[in-house]
């Protein structure tokens with residue numbers, strides 16, 4: 001078990017990992033740990049969903065097992081596969097040795113030696129440090145059948161391998177699911193979980209994140225960068241910049257020894273913040289200056 005007994009303790013632990021966590025998020029994390037319920041985090045790209053699983057694993061000193069979802073992900077790639085080439089080689093060498101006596105060979109082909117464990121099976125294996133963190137990342141990239149399969153898997157935390165038997169976790173993993181909400185994830189799966197919408201941080205929190213992740217950036221530049229990005233998020237863009245972009249941009253500006261933003265600097269470095277040509281095109285001409293002026297106005301007198 002872990003020694004997290006309060007919401008404050010969650011915040012402190014994540015803080016020690018450089019993860020800035022507001023009270024509402026810390027609360028669902030605490031409840032998820034306490035009640036042993038999977039945590040479903042939804043939000044735009046780059047708001048810190050994946051990162052919280054990493055911070056939690058580091059903070060609790062648990063193994064992090066990540067199942068990265070993608071279109072066409074199936075049970076075999078998520079749970080286990082038999083190492084077919086290795087089995088073939090075993091058969092061939094048994095034949096070559098003249099020892100291909102059917103039954104003996106069959107049993108020895110379905111052992112741990114030939115089993116390729118994928119994330120969901122790995123997460124059931126005992127670990128000296130305690131139950132691992134199972135991160136099921138970007139669930140919205142898979143399809144409905146895989147979700148249904150996952151619902152099963154998350155309800156009993158056991159896997160049956162016909163040739164070997166049933167494997168049950170001694171202690172269920174701590175499960176975090178994320179979605180960038182490119183589509184809605186089915187209700188049934190959400191109902192199993194505690195849910196939290198991870199929003200873009202406000203100005204103060206984003207400043208805290210930036211000082212945790214890019215401590216070498218000067219306060220004055222950081223304030224301009226954060227104010228500009230905050231302002232940018234209110235614009236009509238195809239893809240709004242996430243926190244990751246704020247951090248990247250600040251690091252780029254640092255590398256260029258920039259001390260203060262200007263429309264020219266913004267034009268030269270915009271690729272760190274916006275990743276779609278249409279969005280970048282929108283900031284040409286006087287637009288960057290207008291947004292910069294608004295950002296400066298929001299900061300008040302220096």
Ligand SMILES: Nc1ncnc2c1ncn2[C@@H]1O[C@H](COP(=O)(O)OP(=O)(O)O)[C@@H](O)[C@H]1O
Pocket residue numbers: 018019020021043044045046047048049050051052178209212213243244247
């Ligand atoms: N609350 C936070 N505290 C510290 N760093 C953060 C926070 N939110 C985002 N980040 C930074 O932003 C980056 C992108 O976050 P990530 O978790 O990959 O986004 P998501 O999974 O939501 O798309 C992280 O690598 C981290 O550096």
Ligand SMILES: [Mg+2]
Pocket residue numbers: 046049050051137178
């Ligand atoms: Mg992510």
